[in-house]
Amino acid sequence: MSVNEIQHPLIQHKLGLMRAQGVSSKDFRELASEVGNLLTYEATRHLATEVVEIEGWTGEPLNIKKIKGKKITVVPILRAGLGMLDGVMKLIPNAKISVVGLYRDEDTLQPVAYFDKVVSDVQMRTALIVDPMLATGGTLIATIDLLKSKGCENIMGLFLVAAPEGIEAVQSIHPDVDIYTASIDDHLNEKGYILPGLGDAGDKIFGTR
Numbered sequence: 001m002s003v004n005e006i007q008h009p010l011i012q013h014k015l016g017l018m019r020a021q022g023v024s025s026k027d028f029r030e031l032a033s034e035v036g037n038l039l040t041y042e043a044t045r046h047l048a049t050e051v052v053e054i055e056g057w058t059g060e061p062l063n064i065k066k067i068k069g070k071k072i073t074v075v076p077i078l079r080a081g082l083g084m085l086d087g088v089m090k091l092i093p094n095a096k097i098s099v100v101g102l103y104r105d106e107d108t109l110q111p112v113a114y115f116d117k118v119v120s121d122v123q124m125r126t127a128l129i130v131d132p133m134l135a136t137g138g139t140l141i142a143t144i145d146l147l148k149s150k151g152c153e154n155i156m157g158l159f160l161v162a163a164p165e166g167i168e169a170v171q172s173i174h175p176d177v178d179i180y181t182a183s184i185d186d187h188l189n190e191k192g193y194i195l196p197g198l199g200d201a202g203d204k205i206f207g208t209r
């Protein structure tokens, strides 16, 4: 498993704006999408390419590079993952989308699964899980369990913010999954919120509460 904290100035600048007290839902949503886009650029850096011959604009044969072999399915985790989805899809518009729905029980902090619609050929694809927050890791572990139970073997996750506790939990159970995040934050508080974190990302994206 590789854990990648992306230090790009654009990502750090945009994430900093998201952390401000009183940030509007409109700004938070736009920034979540933009950082999701930039994280996708980083996470796809190592996709294999192959050379194929085409007819170039002069009519002469020309060798170009195309992304090779395995295709991607993007896996947004409802609800908050939807806030990053359009930014991700702008870079990989032909990817299939596998939606999963889980929420974290506020008292037990355990993930509760309520929906999944995973593409039928997920075993032939790289899954790119998308969620703003990796806190205790329970939601991510449950999502990876689901994808693996359907035969998916290549899994990556994109997160705006990740807690060290959650990364460690995921690493101990799913050491093969690569993580890309804009920030590994400090710690979880007693309610399982990431500090300094972003607060409740789902509520900010959807304007609830």
Ligand SMILES: O=P(O)(O)OC[C@H]1O[C@H](OP(=O)(O)OP(=O)(O)O)[C@H](O)[C@@H]1O
Residues within 6 Å of the ligand: 077, 078, 079, 080, 081, 102, 103, 104, 105, 109, 111, 131, 132, 133, 134, 135, 136, 137, 138, 139, 140, 166, 192, 200, 201, 202, 203
């Ligand atoms: O790592 P964990 O401790 O499992 O917590 C992370 C999960 O919590 C948040 O979702 P939430 O339960 O708030 O659902 P929502 O997206 O519907 O707001 C977040 O978007 C992750 O899915």
Ligand SMILES: O=c1cc[nH]c(=O)[nH]1
Residues within 6 Å of the ligand: 133, 135, 192, 193, 194, 195, 197, 198, 199, 200, 201, 202
């Ligand atoms: O800090 C956190 C932890 C879980 N879910 C969130 O939205 N924020």
Ligand SMILES: [Mg+2]
Residues within 6 Å of the ligand: 080, 200, 201, 202, 203
């Ligand atoms: Mg939430």
